[in-house]
Amino acid sequence: MRIVVVGAGIAGTVTGLALLREGHEVHILEGADAAACGASHANAGLVSPGHCFSWAEPGVMKMVVKSALGIGDGIGIYQPWSPALIKWGLMFNRQSKRERWLANSRAALALSAYSRDQLFGQSTIPRDSYDGKHTGILYLYGSDESLGADDAELLSQAGEAFQSLNADEVLECEPMFQSSTIRFDRAIYSPNDGTGDAARYAAAALKEAVKLGAQVHLSEPAVCLEQSGSRITAVVSNKRRYDTDAVVIASGLWSRGLLSRIGYNLPIHGVTGYSVTYKGPFSGVPKAGAVSIPHKIAWTAFGEDRIRFTGFADIGIPHRKRIEQQFDALTRFASSVLPDVKRFEPSKWVGQRPMTPDNLPFLGRGKHENLWLNCGHGAMGWTMACGSARIIADLIGGRIPQIDVTPYRLDRFS
Numbered sequence: 001m002r003i004v005v006v007g008a009g010i011a012g013t014v015t016g017l018a019l020l021r022e023g024h025e026v027h028i029l030e031g032a033d034a035a036a037c038g039a040s041h042a043n044a045g046l047v048s049p050g051h052c053f054s055w056a057e058p059g060v061m062k063m064v065v066k067s068a069l070g071i072g073d074g075i076g077i078y079q080p081w082s083p084a085l086i087k088w089g090l091m092f093n094r095q096s097k098r099e100r101w102l103a104n105s106r107a108a109l110a111l112s113a114y115s116r117d118q119l120f121g122q123s124t125i126p127r128d129s130y131d132g133k134h135t136g137i138l139y140l141y142g143s144d145e146s147l148g149a150d151d152a153e154l155l156s157q158a159g160e161a162f163q164s165l166n167a168d169e170v171l172e173c174e175p176m177f178q179s180s181t182i183r184f185d186r187a188i189y190s191p192n193d194g195t196g197d198a199a200r201y202a203a204a205a206l207k208e209a210v211k212l213g214a215q216v217h218l219s220e221p222a223v224c225l226e227q228s229g230s231r232i233t234a235v236v237s238n239k240r241r242y243d244t245d246a247v248v249i250a251s252g253l254w255s256r257g258l259l260s261r262i263g264y265n266l267p268i269h270g271v272t273g274y275s276v277t278y279k280g281p282f283s284g285v286p287k288a289g290a291v292s293i294p295h296k297i298a299w300t301a302f303g304e305d306r307i308r309f310t311g312f313a314d315i316g317i318p319h320r321k322r323i324e325q326q327f328d329a330l331t332r333f334a335s336s337v338l339p340d341v342k343r344f345e346p347s348k349w350v351g352q353r354p355m356t357p358d359n360l361p362f363l364g365r366g367k368h369e370n371l372w373l374n375c376g377h378g379a380m381g382w383t384m385a386c387g388s389a390r391i392i393a394d395l396i397g398g399r400i401p402q403i404d405v406t407p408y409r410l411d412r413f414s
């Protein structure tokens with residue numbers, strides 16, 4: 001089959017490669033001049049089923065409202081209240097009811113664990129090409145016992161391996177904390193999770209795809225999809241027209257705009273996050289990736305000489321002052337965890353997570369019989385990339401995917 005994949009972020013590159021391995025003729029269209037210039041560019045690098053739970057959780061709307069009224073600082077809103085944003089907010093609110101949160105978190109965990117096992121178990125991309133490490137992740141909690149109260153139960157139900165650690169065990173597990181000015185009272189350690197640089201993985205996957213015969217078209221955004229009856233017949237870029245048997249939409253946040261021209265209304269909104277990357281040499285690097293859940297900050301070492309801290313969530317694109325404040329908070333936190341980083345000036349990045357109201361991606365057939373969706377992965381696109389690609393390749397190949405894909409279908413909000 002001749003298949004056009006739109007987008008060369010982590011979702012599009014890995015999907016393109018999976019389709020090539022099935023023997024398809026693959027064209028990858030990317031609007032930017034390189035792969036992984038969008039949300040996949042400088043993310044935290046965590047492959048983290050152990051904390052993939054939905055952000056639409058009970059109590060989150062209170063935090064959003066407080067932030068909107070200026071009496072809290074949880075989630076900033078830096079976008080005009082358009083009808084689309086209001087609708088997205090109402091849908092997000094509905095998903096934050098406890099039963100919905102539990103169901104969405106279980107579905108996120110199923111896809112994340114499946115995807116992690118594909119990445120570390122079977123991937124042919126060598127780990128050193130993306131600083132991949134399969135050494136577990138520490139999920140750190142503060143003293144508030146209510147925080148993450150259901151996490152261990154969700155992991156147990158899914159059969160995930162994990163250990164609950166007290167403050168002394170946390171120190172033992174991560175020697176780097178000996179020099180920290182901050183202490184963590186308890187943690188969950190998920191030994192099967194891991195880390196790696198998503199942008200380097202995307203570049204390596206694209207290189208491998210080209211070796212296998214993919215045609216990659218950079219600086220060539222898809223501008224419209226031509227249709228006849230219930231089928232997409234061609235993808236038109238700014239340069240030419242590609243006749244196609246099938247199309248995979250993997251253009252992250254931008255999938256919404258592209259598909260709105262042919263009658264789709266995907267509820268995907270940008271939720272901004274921030275990252276700072278320090279380049280060493282350091283006197284020591286973290287043994288494993290970690291997330292401080294009360295601070296909403298994650299960190300990862302890529303090899304021995306790069307450490308990245310990421311965090312926070314703002315809806316829309318914040319103004320310069322807010323961006324500076326978020327970077328200040330991030331660098332202050334980094335210095336308290338690993339004082340050694342104070343010697344270095346970090347490179348800074350602002351990215352937007354392509355978020356759906358239930359924090360699950362759209363994965364599967366669209367309204368057209370040959371249009372496949374692989375977009376809207378929110379805060380978990382790197383974790384879910386390899387599994388999502390496998391699922392799309394299975395569906396296009398007429399096979400039943402290895403996990404139940406009904407939670408990710410397009411019409412779930414109707």
Ligand SMILES: Cc1cc2nc3c(=O)[nH]c(=O)nc-3n(C[C@H](O)[C@H](O)[C@H](O)COP(=O)(O)OP(=O)(O)OC[C@H]3O[C@@H](n4cnc5c(N)ncnc54)[C@H](O)[C@@H]3O)c2cc1C
Pocket residue numbers: 006007008009010011012029030031032035036037038039040041042043044045046047048220221222223250251252253254255258272273274275298310311350351352353354374375376377378379380381382383384
């Ligand atoms: C601060 C931060 C930290 C994060 N940390 C993690 C983490 O630790 N673990 C994790 O699993 N996830 C994490 N994420 C989420 C993850 O980065 C995203 O879910 C993931 O990158 C989405 O990948 P994507 O390929 O769908 O989108 P993108 O990477 O945005 O790729 C979409 C691509 O499509 C291209 N495109 C857009 N429109 C068109 C068009 N019309 N034609 C052709 N090309 C087009 C864009 O240029 C872009 O390259 C984080 C995100 C942020 C912002």
